[in-house]
Amino acid sequence: MPLKPVTLRLNGTERAAFAEDGQNLLDFLRRGLGDLSPKYGCGQGTCGACTVTVDGQTQLSCLMLAETAQGRDVRTAAGLGQGAALDPLQEAFMEHFAAQCGYCTPGMLVSARALLDRNPRPSREEVVEAISGNLCRCTGYEPIIAAILAVAEGRIRA
C-alpha cells in the first residue's frame, strides 16, 4: 500500500508520520501519532466522538482524509490544559458530573472549547447548538450544558 508523508501541527507541536492511502485523520492521529484522545464511534459522521479542530474549525476526523491535514493546525482534547493544569472546561466537566462512560467527552470538550474561543459568553441555546453534533448516551446532556455554561459565566476557573 502506498504511503504518503504527512506533516501537521498537533496541539502546537510539529509532527509527521506516513499516512496510508484512504486513511482517515482519526486513525492517523491514533495509530500514526499516538494521540488516543479522539475516539472512534460510528465512522459515519453521526456521533462526534472523533471531533478535532482543524485550523480552528471543528471537524469530524473520521470523515477527513489524513493527507488533507498536511500543513494544518490540528487540536485534540489531549492538547487542552497546560501540563498538570486542566482546562477550565475539564474542571467543570468533573464538577458537574458531565462524563459518565467518558467516550463522548473528548469530542464534547473540543466542541465546547471551539465555542468558547469564538464566543466566550454563549447563551444556553448557543451551547446546545455547539454540541448538537456530539452524541452522549449517558448524561442526558444537562450536566454537559451546565458545565459549559459554568465556564462561560466565570464560575469555574483554572
Place this chain on the structure above:
Amino acid sequence: MTTVETYPTLAEAARAMGQGAAFLGGGTVVMREVNAGTAPGRIVRTTDPSLREIRASGDGVTLGAGVTMAQVLASREADFLHPVARQVGGPQVRNMGTVGGNLFAPHPYGDFAVALLALGARVVMAGGGSPRPLEDLLRDRGRAPGLVAAVEVPRPRDARAFGFLKVSRVKPKGVSIMSIAALLPREGGTIRGARIAWGAMGPGPMRGSGAERALEGQRLDAAVIARAAAQAAEGLDPPTDAIASAWYRREVAGVHLKRLLEGML
C-alpha cells in the same frame, strides 16, 4: 483498497474521473463509504481554489462547488441562504459539507439542494458550457453527469418570497423527515412562478407540481394555502426508512406545507 488521486485543477480532476472513481468533496458522504470499505477503488479530489469562491453575480450569488455550509453562513452575499445552511447537519458537518456535495447527497440528506431547486439555481459544470438547470442535474445525478464547478443561485425578489422548513424529530440536529422550500414571487399580490421543492419525499429533491398548480396565479390566503396543502403530496412517491414511513410522510406533507406557507403570508 482505495487509492486517492489529487489534482491541482478541477479540469484535470474531471478528466481523471470515469468508471470506478468517486469524487471527494467535503468528505461527509464519500468518507463514510471509505470507512465502511464500500468506496470505489479510486477517489479523485482537487485542491482547485476556485471551488471555494463565493461571488455576488448580477441577480444573485455564485457558490463554488467546494464552498462549505459554514462559508455560506459567513457570507453576506449568500444571506438569503443562511436559514437553510443553518439547518444542515451539526456544526462539524457544516464545517465540512459542501454545496456541490449536497447536490449528490443520497436520501434523506440534501436539504440545501432542496432550497436551490426551489430557487431555480443553475449549475456550472467543469469544462464550461452554458449553465444547466439544477433540475436536469438532479435527474441525471445517478448517471455520473460530470463534476460541478459552481452553482448560480438567483436571489429571491424579497425576503417574503422564499421560505424553507426542515422537519426532523431531533432538534437542533436531526435528519429530515422532510424538508420543503417555497419560492412565491408576487406581482401586485399575485403569485407568478411558484416553485415548491421537497426533500426526503422521493429518491432526491423533487418539485411538487400539485402545490405549485394550486398556488400559481393566486393571491396567498388561507383558502389557497388549504388547497395547496390538500395537493401537497401529489406526484410524490416518498420512501419508507428508519425515520418515517411513506404513508406517514404523505399524510403529514400537507400539514408542514401549510405551516411553511402561513409564515409567508
